[in-house]
Amino acid sequence: MTQTVLQAKNLVRDYHVGGGLLTKARTVHAVKGVSFSVEKGKTLAIVGESGCGKSTLARIITLIDPATSGDLLIDGNKVDIAHSALTPEMRRKVQIVFQNPYGSLNPRQKIGDVLGEPLKINTDIPAAERRDRAMAMLKKVGLAPEHYNRYPHMFSGGQRQRIAIARALMLNPSLLVLDEPVSALDLSVQAQVLNLLADLQDEFQLTYVFISHDLSVVRYIADDVMVMYFGEAVEYGSRDAVFSDPKHSYTRTLFAATPRADVESIKARLAKKKAA
């Protein structure tokens, strides 16, 4: 089954920085012509350093900000939020999970309402059924029904990220954008959340766009990898191809900068130390 869920052609996003009294107006090219496509049930990882345009790209894909130029196709339909209003059906297809689990939940909304809100806005499902679905989703992401009536501040970072994932899944999206979903969590919780994401992907045939700067995480979850550098996609290919044979010098630098913790490299390092 090779159904393309997301296709981007030559996406560009410019930010115009308004000139003040003493500074000239200038244009920042945040994303410079990026193209890629993701098939159903696959994961595309977007890797790059801070400020390289990863999050801007995430906002374009999630239909929060419009692209300056270029085409974005979701399930084969062209979407352009700059010129036409977004239909609710399109809105439901893409959801996002943010990096910061402490800022992404409304502090005044109980978890039940957080999960029920997308259904309330987009569907005519009665309250009782919304409640049942939210309860079911809570169980699915590894939380318990008694969490339904609690406020976000009563949860840990990992639990909140589970809630954020649950909220994103309430509308049965076909595409889930994960904007560094685990980088604010500690290592053991990172593993739990990544496993949860992998399980959910299998269960719902979800397509992920996974944004990260952590190569070990990317190696674990990605099918395809795109490396971004100053707004450009400098490397794009399957995970194995990119990791085994990086073409671009930036990718090589990036891989070299990653601390290696496998047994061979530790042995090699110790041997080097002994020799010195």
Add this chain to the structure above:
Amino acid sequence: MSNETATLPVEAKARSGAFGEFWHYFSMNHGAVLGLIVFVLLVLVAIFAPLIAPHLPNEQYRDALLTPPMWHEGGKSTFILGTDAVGRDMLSRLIYGARYSLFIGLVVVVFSLTSGIILGVLAGYFRGWVDTLIMRVMDIILAFPSLLLALVLVAILGPGLFNAMLAIAVVLQPHFARLTRAAVMAEKNREYVISAKVAGAGHLRLMAVTILPNCLAPLIVQATLSFSNAILEAAALGFLGMGAQPPTPEWGTMLAAAREFILRAPWVVTYPGLAILITVLAINLIGDGLRDAFDPKLKRS
């Protein structure tokens, strides 16, 4: 605390409702409960004024001008808190005055709060020219001395209690608009707002349901302060002949009218002042309690 909530069945907790939960947190603050008791008593006194008051508020006892309170030398037991310069019973006037003061405070706060919130949310949410237009108008209102502006407005609208309240509401309203705008701007770009947007929430829902409840804490405090401000400004307008007209037993007007007797008959000034003080204090305590109860971050989990 946490053990207790954990053992409670989920269903029972859900049924106890939002009010039960609010009351639980509110009642933890003893000062707020005390303030609420005092305030409820005041409201009851205001409602049942004709039943409680020993005399009519405007009945003049010409043989008992400036009688001191009953426990002073020369006091009479019929006039518990004494009489004023034209022989009206102070206690009765204070009891009836509770009606006016509470009414003024309430109407002014409701007017200025609603208009201030609406303008502030619009300015903070849409920014751009909407923001510029609204906030520059607010700046102009704030640039006038508040009492002077209220005076001008009353002079245009004509003297009277209602017009005075309207004028005070206009004068106090920019504070609410500014506070709301600042809070909305801070909340607008938080990730939970973007999440709600991604979930499909429209502008109205984002403004009213997602953002506004997170901006209420400073507004509640400002509303309580404005309540007392409104009473004081109404009194000032009354003193200048532009607010409540003289026979009206409004506390501020009583205070202003009694100024010349402050040395000869201190009770004429003391008790209206005390009434204002107690009312304002009670409302401020309630405001504190409300803020604590509404802010989930202060709740114990």
